[in-house]
Amino acid sequence: MITIPRHPMSRRTVLRGVGATIALPLLEAMTPWRALAAEKTKPPIRLAWVYVPNGIQMKHWTPAKEGGDYELPDLLAPLKDFREDFSVLSGLAALQGGHDGGNHAPAMAAFLTGTQPRRDVRCGVSADQIAASKIGQLTRLPSLEIGSKRIGGASCDGFPCVVSSTLSWPSPTQPLPLEPSPRAVFDRLFGTGQADRKKATARRSILDTVQGEAASLSTRVSSDDRHKLDEYLTAVRDVERRVGRTEELPAPNPPQGAARPGDGIPAEFAPHVRLMGDMMVLAFQADVTRVCTFIFEPEGSGRSYPEIGVKGGHHNLSHHGGRVETVEQIMKIERHHVTQFAYLLGKLKAVKEGDGNLLDNCMIAYGSGLGDGDRHDHKDLPILLAGKGGGSLKPARHVRYPTNTPITNLWLSLLERAGATTKTLGDSTGPLKGLD
């Protein structure tokens, strides 16, 4: 007789499909900001970042010409229907993403923070979290972090893997985990029932009680431990705020036509990110949050895409050394990613809002913290900026900036437009000009 360990493998590991899907396009629905203001107000501006790992084949990405009259390069072809809705920004750099020994993890951590991460998980506050702290109180959720989780086999460059699995840092020591399950995102957006309010009252008193305990404990532990308890207290206060907001801003009904996704995470890339994209659209549409980071794949991802005929792992392929076949393979992945982005833009555009559509009121940056992945280059990053920012952005152009312009300058400009102005961000030198 042999003993079989009880759960030799997590029972959730089975790559399950997803039951229900969302019936989009969505119909225009009543959203809270409209409900709150009886007369017509200007729709709010939403900010999102979509991240892809391992750099891009820049030769096939960057348009030859500047200005509006450029020819769409090969890798941007999937976006041809959205030419009027996005700009290509070139020349931006995330120089803090370089690190002695290990370039992927820092590339991601530095992308929104402009700060070089340390191996003991210290970085800087990220652009999205600055937005969350300044405009997050206006919505039910200050921000949303979604995307794909790391699949094994990909190294984390000697950093704790969390460094290369998130873009969001509310504080320099606390990276925020992302949520990979479409259903879990849906439940966070729209609550799980009418019991929400009653629950909120009970929660408030529970949180009160444990805060007292943590505070008293905190006086009796060493400084390292106190740091952990501070983290606990921060989390408790954050949830408390959120509970408070639940009372003031109860979970809205999901927009008409939106259904709760099935349990589990689709095994294949495209169905998964599309479903997650649908969630982001719902969140913006119902104004549950105005800030979102969306990680298509974590930095250094070794995912392979057999469904589009790419057997090699993404990271491996990125070190192609110029081999033609390998470059062709990785470009398939890059195009596949852009195709999903096009899907996302399409969904946003299909939602009517005010006189235009939802995309008009968005600012969505798409890109990677690595330029040329083969060389681990953090300069000349591939960056797209989609949406009109409520009229504050002028898309449909290719703008080239001087070499090594910090990408954090771009984030400063976006934050300003979103009403979350901040003076500096990591290595920023001042807001980026030429976006309007």
Added chain:
Amino acid sequence: MTRQKLLFVALVAMAPMSVRAADPPGEKPAPVPGAAFVQRYCLSCHSAEKKRGDLDLSGFRDEATVVAGRKVWSNAIRAVRDGEMPPKGAPQPTADAREAFAEAVRGAFLRADAGKPRDPGRVTIRRLNRTEYNNTVRDLCHIEFEPADNFPADEPSHGFDNQGDALSLSPLLMERYLDAAEVVVARALAGKPAKPAERVGFAQFMVSGSKVPYRLYVFTSEPVAATFRIAADGEYLVRVEGKPVKKDDPAPEVSVIVDGKELKRVTFAFPEKGAYTRYEIPVALKQGNRRVSLRLLNPPAELEEKKAAYPPQVDANRDNRPGLELHAIDLVGPTDDEPESRRRILACDPKAQPREQAREILTRFADRAFRRPATAEEVDRYLKLYDRSLEAGQNFEAAIGTSLQAILVSPNFLFRVELDDRPQEKGSHPISEYQLASRLSYFLWSSMPDEALLPLAAKGELSKNLDAQVTRMLADDRSDALVENFAPQWLDIRDLARVTRGPQLDVRLRESMARETLLFCDEVLRKDRPITDFLDGRYTFLNERLARHYGLAQFGRDKRTAAPVPAHAFVRVELPADGPRAGVLTHASVLTMTSNPDRTSPVKRGTWILENVLASPTPPPPADVPPLEQAAAGTVKEPVTVRGRLELHRSKPGCAACHAKIDPLGFALERFDVLGQYRDKDGKAPVDDAAELSNGQKFQGTDGLRKVLLGKKDQFTKCLTEKMLTYALGRGLGDHDGPTVDAIVAAVAKDNYRFQRLIFEVVRSSPFTMRRGTKETPK
């Protein structure tokens, strides 16, 4: 920058600068161990002037300075023993001289460590990780439920997901904790079992081996029986339904017997209404297989005489012979109104005032949740919450439930807090008995201390009985957690479920691969095998699928019945002594995880061995790795094989130093493809699994590799010790842990490398049982 350079830059930076000042005046300091060796083979390059590899050994003047520069010198003996140093071309010492040098340096370390109190280091308070949370909730609330499956993943650090420093607590997680607490308390206090009473019987109704689907005619006193599997202890109902064959027959009297003991006698009169008469007889049953039999007490005499001629008849009684017409034997339940969880959590003095009852309930729960007696102040806080809930209109039970939820999200539950009970003490001193109980239970069970550990801790007798407790705990089922959590993380196969390797790697194959490795590790632990089995154990566990995958189909069958071994039931298989497979290195799980999606990766496999077997990880590639080929795309003449490409890679100076160590180990495994299947050809080319170590030692294939690794037994032991200690302590190891690791390695080696020895030694070690005093607080 070469690998040595990288390494030594870091090491030299740690070496103390002015150790000599500490020497007592007048006494002649002991010389540098192996001074002559160092003089002859090392100093010509590692001198103050040349400082090759940024290493200057001339600064070490005596034994004390060498001990102080422990890390530099540990690395030096490793490099000398491995033949990495002196480099090729330089005069080479004999193997004996190398050993003697290593021994001399190690001797100096041991002398220095002897009798000295060891710095036990410090552990940051640890949040329960997902596994620990699930297990703790299960043991605390007596429910089977895994709420943590919805929690965000715990970030691993130092290779494990239970490291205090990395286990952070985000608002998202806090929200999930609150949700989980609500569901856990609701389940634990549920008045009725979560599932309705379940009929578990009819399908298993067996008579002489045949299944009886419907009706059974019984004519004699020969008993008929059915077996039921009972999942949990509890109250059940035996339900029997029957009638006389004909209305005028005498009513059959039947003895209802459970597990050989008569439960009740019943009489089946002819039913006035309906098809049969039903009896439901309550019975308390224990978990396991239970046999319910019926015996006819008044069989017709003429049939009873020729018993053998009148066996029970299934679904047919054409002659209308008298007897019992049986419709069902069933077992229904459990029927308890009060499930165990609820009974145990809410137990209290029935005569006391409600608030006192609440105090009793909350105190007991908090004591267990905090894994130590809760203070009066703490209990009062939860009582106040109870009061508040009552005021808000909740009833007694709901108010208790709210307080229980609060306990489940309190820092004392979610974190393993180890407050110092002697905070003024300068020197290191033992952690408290309760803390020791938790360290033990989370190490061996990934769960809270049980009803045996806590009373021992209360009496202050746990540290005296450590060995006996470890023995007991390893024998307990819960120690499966050690295998399930430690092994896959050590061997880095946890993500097997998530990698893509084409359609051949389906769910069943993945699961089979992972389970093979788990079962193998389980065997080494349970049978207390030497840890060298991980490298060369000629046995494994296979099911039919995996046996087929390995081309060992003959093993995928049951020895006796020759039936294929089903997916869930693995059998232990002795592997052929001349086959390529032995130990975990040739498990499909490991070989798959160390491959790229589309080809094998000698680099990944070599790195894996260095990190997980030899404890000598290589630094990540430098930032400025030049691309494999500088030339423009398409003009390069491509080497066909992976080996060819790597050889090109190794010819670059920036890559050579590390890859000369990494690649040969990986080459030796080239006979296994991306899924760990044996192959003779890689594409069209024949597999070349010959390899050469940086010291010039040549070897071939897995056999050769095994010999190389077995030659470094102590290094492997050190590796496993470090991993196990990291897992047990929940922190990365530092310089101050060096003596502990050395001592454990020596003890394990002395005890024939037995696996359990390693566990015992980790538990007894000073970092596990002690805490730092104020004096040792690091700069």
